[in-house]
Amino acid sequence: MEELITAPPSIRTEQRRGSRFPVIVPVQAKWQDAGGRIVIENAQAREVNNQGGLLDMPNFPSVGSQLELTNLISGETYRARVVAIRRKEGRVVGVAVELLIASETFWGVNFQLKKTSAELQRLEHAIRTGGIDQRILMDFRDAVDHVRKTAWAVQEWQEREITHHDPQTLLPLLTSERIRRAAQLGNAIVSDLMTQEVTRETPGVDKLFDAVQRMHRLLDDLLKPS
Numbered sequence: 001m002e003e004l005i006t007a008p009p010s011i012r013t014e015q016r017r018g019s020r021f022p023v024i025v026p027v028q029a030k031w032q033d034a035g036g037r038i039v040i041e042n043a044q045a046r047e048v049n050n051q052g053g054l055l056d057m058p059n060f061p062s063v064g065s066q067l068e069l070t071n072l073i074s075g076e077t078y079r080a081r082v083v084a085i086r087r088k089e090g091r092v093v094g095v096a097v098e099l100l101i102a103s104e105t106f107w108g109v110n111f112q113l114k115k116t117s118a119e120l121q122r123l124e125h126a127i128r129t130g131g132i133d134q135r136i137l138m139d140f141r142d143a144v145d146h147v148r149k150t151a152w153a154v155q156e157w158q159e160r161e162i163t164h165h166d167p168q169t170l171l172p173l174l175t176s177e178r179i180r181r182a183a184q185l186g187n188a189i190v191s192d193l194m195t196q197e198v199t200r201e202t203p204g205v206d207k208l209f210d211a212v213q214r215m216h217r218l219l220d221d222l223l224k225p226s
Contacts, residue, residue, distance in 0.1 A: 020047040020054070021114040024159045025107050029057060031067035042072075043095075048107040049115075052080065052098035060085070060095045069097070071108060073158075078106050110158055113151035120144045142184070149177055 025045040033039050043057035061067055063082050070077045084096040099106065104115075124144050128137065153170055160167040189208075192198045198205060 019118070020049045021111055021118070022046065023048055023107060023110045023114065023155070024162055025053075025110070026072040026162060027055070028070040028072055029055070029060070029067050030070070031061045031065055033061070045107060046094065048111050050099075050102045050104050052083070052096065053107065054086070054094040054096050057095055060092075066100075067097070069099075069106075071106060073108055073162075074105075076106055078103060108158075110155040113155055117148045117151050120147060142181075146181060 023045060025048065027043050027045055028040060029043050030038065030040045039059070039061075041057050041059050043055045045053045045055055047054040061082055063085060065082050067080055067082065068077060069080050079100040080097040081100060082095060083098045085092060086094040086096060104112065121144065124141055127140065153174055156170055157167045160170070189198065
């Protein structure tokens with residue numbers, strides 16, 4: 001059972017406004033303790049939104065205290081307030097903080113990418129009932145899917161660097177995704193050719209022909225029996 005320790009009634013308690021997104025963001029927290037001593041601790045944000053986030057940190061100020069947070073990747077600094085201490089089975093599992101001024105940028109690129117991907121998904125669901133031609137809807141869905149997967153790759157690259165894992169292992173996954181999308185797009189163009197929606201007058205068809213020929217030659221060499 002998770003226990004939530006919040007501020008006394010005179011201090012505003014934690015009120016989460018909007019969904020939080022899972023990220024890994026290294027931050028530095030600085031505050032003044034009861035004795036007037038400046039305390040500096042490194043922490044890691046794990047769930048965030050533009051209002052605040054949940055930090056993993058070994059030492060922390062009391063609920064209601066203000067602290068200065070610095071994003072160790074971007075160097076951006078913001079003031080925040082501790083609004084809750086989350087505990088589970090007597091162990092601290094996170095320190096909930098609220099930014100004094102909401103920010104879309106403080107938590108960095110990964111947060112912005114995840115938020116944008118979620119908004120694109122919501123937009124996709126919204127336009128399904130808009131009477132839009134199915135082909136346009138499919139193109140939009142494919143584009144959103146591509147953006148989401150590319151955003152995931154950017155996020156993974158940064159997080160692997162932060163956690164000291166080799167980000168280069170992502171490159172084969174990106175190549176496989178590019179091939180999948182090329183095959184998907186190629187089949188769509190075949191369908192357009194069969195229905196004569198692509199003609200000699202279609203802009204760019206000559207460049208497509210040249211690209212397909214070059215690709216065919218290279219793939220033919222690649223797939224020849226050794």
